[in-house]
Amino acid sequence: MALNQILSLQEVVNWNMVLASLFDRQLENGLPGLLSDAMKQFIEHDTFILKAYDHGSDLPIIISHDIPAHRHYQYFEIYFASAYKDDPLLDKLRYDGTGSVIQINASTCSLKNSAYYRTYYEDLHLHDEIDILLPVAPRQSLVLSIGRRGGVAHEDELATLSSVYPLIECLLKNFWKQRSVKQDAHLMPHSIETRLARFGEELLTVREREITRWMLQGKCTKEIARLLEISAQTVKVHRRNIYAKLGVNTELQLCSRFAATVLPSPYEGNSKHVAQWSGR
Template identity: 35%
Template sequence: MSLELQDIAWHQSVGRLIETLDKPNFWIALVRLLQQYVPSDSWVILLFSRDRPAVFAECPGTDGGPDPLFQDYLKGLYLLDPFYIASRENNGAGLFRLADVAPECFEQTDYYQRYFRLNVVADEIQINVPLEGERTLCLSLGSRRPFSPEQIALLGLIQPWVMALMRQRLGFEQELLARPTAPAPAWQSRLETAGQKVENALTARELEIARLMLSGCSSKEVARKLAISAETVKVHRKHIYSKLGIKSQSELFALFLQAQDS
């Protein structure tokens, strides 16, 4: 069987990348190699866990400094990220597309309108490596245009290489892995008493429904996830709005944002 020149170039590039496994520029080198085959406009490598995400490397903002929108993400918006939610519900390995994990009403959410489409823009794909302790190492690529089926297929072919390299790199990330991470923001407690008396606090079920609503789940999706009826979901939503003194999901999102700064 003959090898194409492009196949040879790929293996040569991977060989050079392996030599950088212990170098500070490994993550950038890995992303640049992937971008030769699948162009992207943004990227980040982070660790999902029960605490706030730990960032291994990220693309710089437009001015070369930290991206302020991404800082908002790390402060608490990640709780509404379809990829984060999927990693917590099912810590699976492999390549995931936005279409695989996004809830039915994702594009109608304030999270999508006020963060995702401004920061990621159009589409996102993620390679996940599950780790011990309910953690997931993630390499995420964002694009201003939807990734094509051919690009997804190509990433699927090279995914085993990428995942193996990501795992091997962890041996040189012990300092970051050992660093304490900040706990997830207690936005629930803020919603429980946001402008209301303690006796009007949201129940645990109402809090869960509020989070699912904010992430873009339709009433049917919430019902399916929680094994209740769609009508029951609508009743819970009415109670949530009443207790919090709000009338819309946008107002609920505003309370969520306030909780990130508490």
């Protein structure tokens, strides 16, 4: 079929209307959610999370998501507490850094035998996770993760996703570049190192903030003592003071407090924002 015949198909005309709406709003805060809504028309999914990773740090920054508040504990607080260290996605980010689409499910990795599955992934009740990796700077990547509860993605869905990868890349790179220029007070600076360093700055001493930063990165008391060249007992005293000042009792609650400072509000879909494609 000739290109002009393909472009005249009603399904393609409708899809072009979706594209026009996305490009028209690519610099708006709601772009990731609008993009997720549009993608549901060719690859089914129940959730989306847009994350930014600074290479060299395993902790992401959550840029946008549609996870309801009552699910934040399963999705974010447990993840920030320790699960992130075992995330299979990190291997791809550490050793590759190129743009790609990867799947994380029981068939694509030894998920069910892993600590990541037992302590985190199982409670999300997902059958499939598709991660779209988008390098945006020499040492920085965006990852758009979509989760499915109704089975793994079919080959034709993944093929369509690969075909529109350049579109997703263009939209999200422009979106991210605009946010970086604006220096939005809520989401910037986007370095996870800066966020960790500033956490608790109004309540904690410099040393306490330093110890808190290592705790949030999963370091135990002995490791922190070795890194700071102080005794383990001194670290324990600081930990008690940190907990008291921040009003928490456990390391998980500390991570929850940190997560609450970096999570944006969930995206609420609105069918009026993006034209609907009736191609499937």
